[in-house]
Amino acid sequence: xxxxxxxxxxxxxxxxxxxxxxxxxxxxxxxxxxxxxxxxxxxxxxxxxxxxxxxxxxxxxxxxxxxxxxxxxxxxxxxxxxxxxxxxxxxxxxxxxxxxxxxxxxxxxxxxxxxxxxxxxxxxxxxxxxxxxxxxxxxxxxxxxxxxxxxxxxxxxxxxxxxxxxxxxxxxxxxxxxxxxxxxxxxxxxxxxxxxxxxxxxxxxxxxxxxxxxxxxxx
Amino acid sequence: xxxxxxxxxxxxxxxxxxxxxxxxxxxxxxxxxxxxxxxxxxxxxxxxxxxxxxxxxxxxxxxxxxxxxxxxxxxxxxxxxxxxxxxxxxxxxxxxxxxxxxxxxxxxxxxxxxxxxxxxxxxxxxxxxxxxxxxxxxxxxxxxxxxxxxxxxxxxxxxxxxxxxxxxxxxxxxxxxxxxxxx
Numbered sequence: 001x002x003x004x005x006x007x008x009x010x011x012x013x014x015x016x017x018x019x020x021x022x023x024x025x026x027x028x029x030x031x032x033x034x035x036x037x038x039x040x041x042x043x044x045x046x047x048x049x050x051x052x053x054x055x056x057x058x059x060x061x062x063x064x065x066x067x068x069x070x071x072x073x074x075x076x077x078x079x080x081x082x083x084x085x086x087x088x089x090x091x092x093x094x095x096x097x098x099x100x101x102x103x104x105x106x107x108x109x110x111x112x113x114x115x116x117x118x119x120x121x122x123x124x125x126x127x128x129x130x131x132x133x134x135x136x137x138x139x140x141x142x143x144x145x146x147x148x149x150x151x152x153x154x155x156x157x158x159x160x161x162x163x164x165x166x167x168x169x170x171x172x173x174x175x176x177x178x179x180x181x182x183x184x185x186x187x188x189x190x191x192x193x194x195x196x197x198x199x200x201x202x203x204x205x206x207x208x209x210x211x212x213x214x215x216x217x218x219x
Numbered sequence: 220x221x222x223x224x225x226x227x228x229x230x231x232x233x234x235x236x237x238x239x240x241x242x243x244x245x246x247x248x249x250x251x252x253x254x255x256x257x258x259x260x261x262x263x264x265x266x267x268x269x270x271x272x273x274x275x276x277x278x279x280x281x282x283x284x285x286x287x288x289x290x291x292x293x294x295x296x297x298x299x300x301x302x303x304x305x306x307x308x309x310x311x312x313x314x315x316x317x318x319x320x321x322x323x324x325x326x327x328x329x330x331x332x333x334x335x336x337x338x339x340x341x342x343x344x345x346x347x348x349x350x351x352x353x354x355x356x357x358x359x360x361x362x363x364x365x366x367x368x369x370x371x372x373x374x375x376x377x378x379x380x381x382x383x384x385x386x387x388x389x390x391x392x393x394x395x396x397x398x399x400x401x402x
Contacts, residue, residue, distance in 0.1 A: 042292075043292065043295075046292060046295040046296045047295060048291070048292060048295040063296045063297075064293075064296050064297075065290075065292045065293050065295070065296040067290045067292040067293060069290075070289050070290040070293070071288060071289050071290065073285070073288055073289050073343060074338065074342065074343030075285065075342055075343045075344035076342055076344065079285060079342070079344035079346065080285070080289065082282055083282050083283075083285035083286040083289060084282060084283060084285075084286035084293065084294070084297045084299075085282045085283055085297075086282070086297075106342070119290075119293075123293075127296070131296070133292075
């Protein structure tokens with residue numbers, strides 16, 4: 001997916017400024033502070049907003065979106081999965097997150113994390129281009145790890161995830177750092193996730209340490 | 220509800236003006252409060268056709284309506300503009316409802332009571348709500364009509380019965396809504 005020089009103005013605010021970013025098949029992660037424009041960027045891809053300038057070239061195929069905010073509808077989980085006239089094989093993705101037994105349950109009665117996982121499973125099953133807005137928020141540690149593993153193994157879809165979770169970005173094939181509507185760096189995780197860039201991004205001293213063969217980021 | 224009050228006041232003003240200016244015109248009030256009486260079958264065909272089309276459309280579009288209810292973003296991803304979609308439905312339902320009211324008069328609250336009951340029994344998915352609300356609506360209205368035709372010893376407008384039944388339900392829903400929000 002190629003995003004060329006898009007600028008988006010919402011009301012009076014210029015939210016995205018001349019954003020150039022490329023996403024590949026596999027896992028792409030957008031990191032950035034609150035209000036940097038991550039959600040707006042995702043919304044442009046699904047054509048919810050029209051950028052004032054520039055264009056977005058998306059791969060052919062179905063798009064799907066796992067939102068940050070949604071209405072906890074009073075219907076069964078199965079009805080939620082089938083909504084939008086969708087008939088897909090949801091079972092393998094449900095099994096990945098241990099949700100198979102949830103089908104008959106009322107969606108609004110699920111916990112925050114469980115609802116989120118249902119929508120994540122739905123997005124993964126339906127889309128060739130899968131967009132996720134802060135999917136790890138509300139997930140417990142086990143499910144965060146599970147999600148990271150699952151997304152890391154899917155190479156045939158273009159998955160774009162916006163998150164605050166730096167360890168999530170480590171599993172990505174491509175990372176973009178977004179600050180104040182501008183891309184300050186993008187590329188391979190190893191090259192982009194440096195102390196300097198992350199400190200600049202979040203305006204907090206970020207340290208990169210190695211423990212037990214793993215790279216961790218500490219503040 | 221506020222809109223209903225505004226229009227209701229406007230109608231009251233109009234009818235008062237008409238009856239003072241043209242006293243020989245019979246009271247519009249009784250016509251405004253709907254009654255189900257058999258006066259011939261001609262209008263029934265049109266009514267039935269229009270309602271059937273609307274219900275069938277609702278059943279066909281049920282899954283998409285559900286998606287628009289859950290998330291705007293998910294709708295865009297599937298190629299549905301949620302705002303246009305909602306607007307289309309409002310216009311469609313308003314037109315058909317308007318036509319029905321012009322033939323039958325005002326019978327209130329059926330649209331609130333019936334889906335509420337269906338939701339309690341079958342859950343809130345549009346795939347169940349649309350067809351079953353349509354199926355439940357007729358017998359319920361007939362029941363209200365039977366009651367209104369004799370329960371007070373004389374014929375009263377149907378909407379009086381439906382409003383009476385609906386009032387406690389609405390109060391209950393509102394109270395439960397407030398209680399839930401307390402947490």
